[in-house]
Amino acid sequence: MPAAFSAASIEVRELRKHYQVHRRSAGLWAALRSVARRPRETVRAVDGISFSIAPGERVGFLGPNGAGKTTTLKLLAGLLYPSSGRLRVAGFEPFRREAEFLRKITLVMGQKQQLLWDLPPLETFELNRALYEIPRRQYDETLGELTELLDLGRIARSPTRQLSLGERMKCELCAALLHRPEVLFLDEPTIGLDVSMQLSLRRFVRAYNERFGATVLLTSHYMDDVLALCPRVVVIDRGTIRYDGDLGSLVRTLRPEKLVSVRFSAPVPPAEFGRFGKLQNAEGDRAVFLFPQDALQAGVARILAELPLADLSIEDPPLEEVMRELFAASARDEGPAPGGAP
């Protein structure tokens, strides 16, 4: 193994995955013509990305639909063969799909399931025990731990088809982690789940990562997942990396303002608001002000001193807004986003 790869759990250099697809216009004539001649087009799903992830890191992999997130995860899991570039996961070249490599990783896909539909999840667990050759004692121990962390209880014994989406996802995670993988690829694991189930899955992923020191690469459309789990984010769009770094500095770079939300204890005439700073919105007894970082302290001090307040809170702008801005900027072809791009 080259020295450069030794410290990282995941190492990607100039990775590319291009597809040839058939293209035709709409309509009967185009359909008939495409029978004889099928024009091909190259889709650059992943186009020269590089990053490295240390063992035990939790990284959020973000991007709009079709950005190349799932393709990258599949390349890392060895399901796809790269067009060019180098990649190593847990010391292996994924596309060789060696048994030792497959024992070290897992891929959980929120939209696909491996559980046997007609049988209780416990039977899938048992099958995976045989497939991964997990010694009985280790299996019982891991299953016990996962049952406790995921609060599986009786659901592992009920037929899968009778379980709710959230219960099934808990069991999917359990089935995917019985062999105690070192690297977790989670592709939209909370999709379609209610808020409390999302919360409990996030808590679980964090607990698993802390207990076993596993590396986690997560894609999700729910920014709360990313906020709760990932100190670092890699943002990908149209196959290239737009940002790689700390989540906090991404927010600060793109949206340097802080949101100051206040609730008044007595009516305040709206005309007064302009004196304190840039107003984002006001409704009833509530108002939200925007302050640049350097003016925050003085602004908040003035509000506290001069306005009748029942409550005040200071927040970063919602991550959804930050992401929307980042993707819009990328769509306008304004070049790479500012920040720690690789």
Add this chain to the structure above:
Amino acid sequence: MARRYLRLLGAQLRIAGLVSLQYRADFFTDGLLSLFWLGVNVAPLAVVYGRRETLAGWSFPEALIVIGWFTWLKGILDGAVNPCLTAIVEHIRKGTLDFVLLKPADAQFLVSTAKFAPWRGVDSVGGLLLLAFAFVRLQRWPTPGAVLAALLLLCTAVALLYSLWLIAISVAFWVVRLDNLAFLFGSVFDAARWPVSVFRGAWRFLFTFVIPLAILTTYPSLALLGRLDARTGLFAVLGTLAFFVLARQIWRRAILHYSSASS
């Protein structure tokens, strides 16, 4: 290695057994259908032999042996081969083949042992009964050597059936919409109910060398009757081996295609 895969086979069979226990009603419907099809299979023979004593050198009870063998193999096809065929096409369509490819075991083995329909084994019992009936009509029993040769050819026939099936599902990686694949496969297999000498010219060449249906039913029947020469037997075994290697190669190409084309 062999022990590991035997253990895995045990685990997969256990799951298939548990799933089929969920659908116990199938046992009765499959059993009834199997009896019905047994009748349907024999009917054309009865019609043909109603007007003549022999057909291409085969008497009625001898032709019944081919049908018996065909019914037995059909039980295996419907019980072990077709369910996997349907499952793999479903896997490709839904994208869940990813989970199979992520397991640290041979993907071909995993997809080939993923699903069974044990109730369809009823067909095999019907086939055995038909074989017994044919020999009663012939008023003689096969020699132990003939039974042994026939059993060896049964293994050959199953291996060949499996290879044909593997080639067929490999096609599913390029042409995902293969709803009719099982139907097509069943129709081609249907021709194996007749002794291959019934076919003439191009058809005979096709069913002996291209889609070697002769190996499935005609040769084992000849072996049971003690009429198969050693050279043809050897040709059957070697031919099947070649088919098996070819099927494995096509499967590997197909998996590579899947890995490099899908997302």
